[in-house]
Amino acid sequence: MGNQPKTSEVIELCMLAGRIMMESGAETYRVEDTMTRIAASFGIDHSHSFVTPTGIIFSIDGDDPSKFNRISKRSTDLKKVTAVNSISRQISNVEITAREALIELRRIERANLAYPIWLQIFAAFISSGCFLIMFQGRWDDFIPACVAGGIGFSCLIYLHRLLEIKFFAEFLSSFIIGLLAFLFVHTGIGNEVDKIIIGSVMPLVPGLLITNAVRDLMAGHLVSGISKGADASLTAFAIGSGIAAVFSFY
Structure with missing residues (x-):
């Protein structure tokens, strides 16, 4: 060498x-x-x-x-x-x-090796509808779930840039998804509000963070595993709080 x-x-x-x-x-x-x-x-x-x-x-x-x-x-x-x-x-x-x-x-x-933002939003758009079908939703709700998931994920991306505390960005994004789901059902475009919400919030779920937390704990890295688990739990709490806030209004 x-x-x-x-x-x-x-x-x-x-x-x-x-x-x-x-x-x-x-x-x-x-x-x-x-x-x-x-x-x-x-x-x-x-x-x-x-x-x-x-x-x-x-x-x-x-x-x-x-x-x-x-x-x-x-x-x-x-x-x-x-x-x-x-x-x-x-x-x-x-x-x-x-x-x-x-x-x-x-x-x-x-280097910026991440996928373009439009492609990330499109992936969230499609995956939201696919998650709805996976959770035994109706095909009539496929497009409403796609729209709610795509808008919610795009809000998450741009709110992350505006807000330093990511909890509020995740809370507002899930809140918007809940509002859209209720709006679709209220106007007759959608049918099952719970399935639309479940499918739409899935792109916001920190799956990689949860996986890494478990793998770190299994590997004996207790500090990193617990801290990553706490971060993932806080994100899940923010998503749940946003949806719960919408349900409290309706």
């Missing part, structure tokens, strides 16, 4: 890889394992990492100082997680140098 990189460069490489993965929705144990493997590939066998949903601490045995990175934003972008894992494998196979890997990771960090 050429000249052995500086320890500080390896630490920076590990921290950047871990931060990208955590911000993109990776599991805690996968992040820690990736950081450890990258360090071991450059001859640092005794490294220690502590990863939580809000921060990463990484250190190695010796006089080098520990490093801490704050995780302030979290989203779901599994394509970035896959890209970082690919770079980690290239490092383990001695295919790229530390400097080349650092350049690639910085490029991945800046």
Whole structure:
């Protein structure tokens, strides 16, 4: 691999890889394992990492100082997680140098690999109707569920940009879905308000967050598992509160 990189460069490489993965929705144990493997590939066998949903601490045995990175934003972008894992494998196979890997990771960090917003909304639009059918709803309610789900998900995306506290964005989005469902049934366009609501709110449910919370708990990462579970529970509470508020009015 050429000249052995500086320890500080390896630490920076590990921290950047871990931060990208955590911000993109990776599991805690996968992040820690990736950081450890990258360090071991450059001859640092005794490294220690502590990863939580809000921060990463990484250190190695010796006089080098520990490093801490704050995780302030979290989203779901599994394509970035896959890209970082690919770079980690290239490092383990001695295919790229530390400097080349650092350049690639910085490029991945800046890149916007998520699907376009219109495609995300369209996916929520279609999936809402499919969820309605899966929960044994009527085909007459397919289009109302699609419309309510698509509008609710688009509201979630744009309200997240306006409101710093995501609880209120999720609450308002589910509230709008509930209003639309009641409106469709009241005007005769829809039939079963409960099935329309259930199908429409499913794109808002934090499925990946719940899955990662359970996997982290099973892997022994109690702090990350409990915190992710609490985050998912708060989201579920916000969705339920929005729908309950609509029901209280009607």
